[in-house]
Amino acid sequence: MTVTITLNGIRRTGEVQPDTSLYTFLRQQGCLSVKCGCETSNCGLCTVHLDGRPVLSCSVPAFRADGHEVTTLEGVQKEAEEFGAFLADEGGEQCGFCSPGFILSVLAMARELENPTDDQIKEYLAGNLCRCTGYQSQLRAIKKWLAARKEGDK
Ligand code: FES
Ligand code: FES
Numbered sequence: 001m002t003v004t005i006t007l008n009g010i011r012r013t014g015e016v017q018p019d020t021s022l023y024t025f026l027r028q029q030g031c032l033s034v035k036c037g038c039e040t041s042n043c044g045l046c047t048v049h050l051d052g053r054p055v056l057s058c059s060v061p062a063f064r065a066d067g068h069e070v071t072t073l074e075g076v077q078k079e080a081e082e083f084g085a086f087l088a089d090e091g092g093e094q095c096g097f098c099s100p101g102f103i104l105s106v107l108a109m110a111r112e113l114e115n116p117t118d119d120q121i122k123e124y125l126a127g128n129l130c131r132c133t134g135y136q137s138q139l140r141a142i143k144k145w146l147a148a149r150k151e152g153d154k
Helices: 022-028 079-088 099-114 116-122 136-153
Strands: 002-007 010-015 046-049 053-056 070-072
Touching: 022 046, 046 099, 053 099, 079 099, 079 136, 099 116, 099 136, 116 136
Parallel strands: 002 070
Antiparallel strands: 002 010, 046 053, 046 070
């Protein structure tokens, strides 16, 4: 079957099988930032945005994305770099395997929640494993980045 999506702002079409995952389709489309850690909805590594909301692409059939907008790390490079600088400053940067999904979840959270509490941040990101650098450094980075964004909006 044919699937057409708007991928990072560009219309893309491809052939998929009924059981092709969105994760596989995105990799076929050249989005190599999208990683797979478990294929069972447990690690969050494969997180992408589907119509602006975070989804686990390993668990979404590619055909479900037909006609929809998909965003991967390749499509949010400027925001990702800005947030990445805060992570690095706090010693919270992660490896290239788990970072893309984590960053996409953080960006989605920033759009969804206004002034999130620590508990809300932790809850929102609970599905993103691993955090080899620990949770506290990331929490500090997220809060400082959110505050800086807010300041920039004034
Ligand atoms: S690869 Fe999708 S949740 Fe782990
Ligand atoms: S798996 Fe990426 S830092 Fe732990």
